[in-house]
Amino acid sequence: MENLSQVEELGKALVKLGEFHKDLIVIDTDVSPSTKTIYFAESFPDRFINVGISEQDAVGIAAGLAASGKTPIVSGFSMFLIGRAWEQIANSVARTNLNVKIVATHSGLSPYADGGSHQMLWDIALMRLLPNMKVIAPADAVEASEAAKAVVECRAPCYLRLGRSPTPVIYKDCCNFQLGRAQLLRDGSDATIVANGIMVSLALEAAETLSLEGFDVRVLDMHTVKPLDIQSLEKTAFETGAIVTAEEHSILGGLGGAVSEAIAEINPVPVKKIGVADLFGESSRSYPKLLEKFGLSTKSIMDAVKTIVRGRK
Amino acid sequence: MSNVPNASMPINSLLNEMSERLGIPVDRLIRSADSLKARKLIEYDERGELRSVKLTGIGEILYRIVIEGEPLPEFWMVPTRSGLKPLGAVVKEVRKNILRMVAEAGSGHVGASFSTVEILCALYFLKMKKDPGNPNWSERDLLILSKGHAAPALYAILSEAGYFPESELLRLRELGSILQGHPDLRTPGIDFVSGSLGQGLSVAIGFALAAKMDGSRRRIYVILGDGELNEGQIWEAALTASHLKLDNITAIIDRNQYQFSGETEKVKALEPLEDKWIAFGWEVFEAEGNNLKSLVRVLDLSSFVRGKPSLVIAKTTKGKGVSFMEGNSFTNKAPSVAELSRAFEELT
Numbered sequence: 164m165e166n167l168s169q170v171e172e173l174g175k176a177l178v179k180l181g182e183f184h185k186d187l188i189v190i191d192t193d194v195s196p197s198t199k200t201i202y203f204a205e206s207f208p209d210r211f212i213n214v215g216i217s218e219q220d221a222v223g224i225a226a227g228l229a230a231s232g233k234t235p236i237v238s239g240f241s242m243f244l245i246g247r248a249w250e251q252i253a254n255s256v257a258r259t260n261l262n263v264k265i266v267a268t269h270s271g272l273s274p275y276a277d278g279g280s281h282q283m284l285w286d287i288a289l290m291r292l293l294p295n296m297k298v299i300a301p302a303d304a305v306e307a308s309e310a311a312k313a314v315v316e317c318r319a320p321c322y323l324r325l326g327r328s329p330t331p332v333i334y335k336d337c338c339n340f341q342l343g344r345a346q347l348l349r350d351g352s353d354a355t356i357v358a359n360g361i362m363v364s365l366a367l368e369a370a371e372t373l374s375l376e377g378f379d380v381r382v383l384d385m386h387t388v389k390p391l392d393i394q395s396l397e398k399t400a401f402e403t404g405a406i407v408t409a410e411e412h413s414i415l416g417g418l419g420g421a422v423s424e425a426i427a428e429i430n431p432v433p434v435k436k437i438g439v440a441d442l443f444g445e446s447s448r449s450y451p452k453l454l455e456k457f458g459l460s461t462k463s464i465m466d467a468v469k470t471i472v473r474g475r476k
Numbered sequence: 477m478s479n480v481p482n483a484s485m486p487i488n489s490l491l492n493e494m495s496e497r498l499g500i501p502v503d504r505l506i507r508s509a510d511s512l513k514a515r516k517l518i519e520y521d522e523r524g525e526l527r528s529v530k531l532t533g534i535g536e537i538l539y540r541i542v543i544e545g546e547p548l549p550e551f552w553m554v555p556t557r558s559g560l561k562p563l564g565a566v567v568k569e570v571r572k573n574i575l576r577m578v579a580e581a582g583s584g585h586v587g588a589s590f591s592t593v594e595i596l597c598a599l600y601f602l603k604m605k606k607d608p609g610n611p612n613w614s615e616r617d618l619l620i621l622s623k624g625h626a627a628p629a630l631y632a633i634l635s636e637a638g639y640f641p642e643s644e645l646l647r648l649r650e651l652g653s654i655l656q657g658h659p660d661l662r663t664p665g666i667d668f669v670s671g672s673l674g675q676g677l678s679v680a681i682g683f684a685l686a687a688k689m690d691g692s693r694r695r696i697y698v699i700l701g702d703g704e705l706n707e708g709q710i711w712e713a714a715l716t717a718s719h720l721k722l723d724n725i726t727a728i729i730d731r732n733q734y735q736f737s738g739e740t741e742k743v744k745a746l747e748p749l750e751d752k753w754i755a756f757g758w759e760v761f762e763a764e765g766n767n768l769k770s771l772v773r774v775l776d777l778s779s780f781v782r783g784k785p786s787l788v789i790a791k792t793t794k795g796k797g798v799s800f801m802e803g804n805s806f807t808n809k810a811p812s813v814a815e816l817s818r819a820f821e822e823l824t
Contacts, residue, residue: 212685212720214716215715215716215719217713217715219674219675219678219708219709219712220678220681220713221678223675223676223679223681223709223713224678224679224685224716225682226668226679226682227668227678227679227681227682227685227686228682229682230668230679230682230683231682231687231690233686233689235682250672251672251678251709254669254672254675255672255675255678255679258669259661259669
């Protein structure tokens with residue numbers, strides 16, 4: 164698979180969106196060369212505001228702009244934008260149900276060399292707790308670009324979660340992204356892998372290898388963690404009878420948590436969660452090696468599928 | 477303000493001063509006392525003695541016009557829910573309503589509300605472009621009460637201005653009420669939520685940027701608590717607002733010297749406060765924060781500032797208006813029945 168960067172595609176997508184949406188404003192926290200909102204800055208200098216390294220201030224400013232009818236995007240690194248300014252997001256954005264888009268890059272383990280201080284593994288948990296907030300973690304660069312459009316056009320507070328590094332491309336030219344609607348990427352009947360972010364490509368690899376071993380595994384791209392696509396989950400639980408979740412996030416409170424909560428109520432089939440155990444990240448010179456160390460690998464997904472399918476038989 | 481007599485000033489010294497300023501002999505003024513009485517400008521006490529005559533309300537207004545050249549803002553007639561009223565009477569009514577509301581709710585910040593009454597009254601009744609009949613009017617000036625715990629003061633004023641019926645006030649903090657413990661968008665006339673300290677100035681920057689982009693002349697006012705200045709986000713925003721040259725923002729610090737656990741200077745010293753804001757690039761004004769005239773003068777000046785945001789350090793008294801509440805003793809508790817009646821006596 165070809166590799167493409169989510170941030171790069173986001174940067175380009177914002178320029179396109181900016182041409183059409185004259186109310187679109189980007190608030191940067193002094194990271195535009197990394198988040199690629201610098202493209203927007205070059206195209207629309209009057210609608211780009213670098214407020215400096217001030218995430219809390221940035222979120223408040225976005226709230227004021229949205230309350231004045233603008234569509235502000237706050238851009239920053241996930242650890243600092245979500246982690247540091249979470250209470251500002253809760254009180255000034257989510258509680259007011261304002262049209263603010265929180266677009267954070269460098270999430271999960273993707274800032275691999277920077278270490279635990281930069282590796283945000285609990286942002287989805289934090290954001291999906293907030294009433295009114297929508298939470299989206301696209302699988303690749305193409306989906307990131309389409310998700311950005313959907314997020315800008317939906318007139319509600321949204322969190323768009325992106326990685327830092329180039330990742331395998333799953334969708335060729337378009338993915339017909341629909342907010343809150345999971346994508347069926349591979350059909351199967353023995354079990355379903357429900358994944359998002361970078362783990363979708365690993366899930367597809369795992370399903371392919373498993374098919375050689377006689378397992379018929381379905382793969383769902385659950386890019387929207389909130390609102391969760393309950394209909395798809397209910398259907399897949401009924402049709403495949405077992406679910407493995409896979410995410411570049413703590414196994415607590417993220418996609419695995421959301422799916423488990425829903426499944427427990429609608430159709431309690433067995434669920435196994437692949438994600439980062441209750442641990443902080445650490446530095447690595449290689450992204451794949453870091454993912455592997457924390458159990459985010461094709462092999463761990465395959466093992467989980469085998470265990471859950473055999474356990475049911 | 478030493479040259480301005482208060483309403484209960486004895487007639488003798490009052491007449492002496494009038495005589496001096498107007499160049500009219502005292503005896504001539506005394507001779508005209510009966511006609512002043514007939515015109516209801518002064519009133520005799522129960523013994524009918526000239527010595528203890530007092531100025532009536534209207535007499536005081538006229539007196540001040542003569543002495544001062546123009547009436548104090550306290551005597552300006554402002555539009556309220558129940559017609560035109562002198563602003564001074566509104567201020568008194570607002571304080572009484574704050575007491576009623578907090579007593580009824582069983583909790584709320586009386587002291588912090590009292591210190592900010594004149595600031596809010598000056599803004600709502602004299603400064604801001606507002607339309608109580610159309611709270612979401614797009615050209616209105618905006619107010620963010622960043623020290624959201626002074627909400628009872630804001631609610632009492634909004635009701636007085638006619639945004640919602642007075643009867644709502646007694647539902648403060650009640651389940652299902654439009655009056656939440658801290659400012660909320662479900663209340664007509666509230667421009668932004670607050671309650672979590674430190675966030676209002678950043679939101680004001682967002683409003684100010686949008687106004688500039690839209691070519692709107694609306695002004696954005698933010699009221700900050702002095703204790704609130706402990707929050708780091710305030711100083712992030714202070715840098716941003718001056719960097720962006722947002723001269724359509726006026727921030728007002730309710731400098732009442734107290735925060736929750738004690739004096740601001742003992743908890744985490746703010747002084748020299750003026751120097752800090754000047755260093756951050758703001759145009760800084762000082763006002764007597766419980767004095768409408770001083771506030772209006774400074775607020776007027778702030779709207780002429782170009783190229784940078786304005787800050788007013790409004791020196792106020794926590795619990796202003798009720799002697800035993802002044803200082804820090806009434807931070808966050810409802811007054812008892814006895815305290816309530818004593819306070820009402822002082823406010824009447």
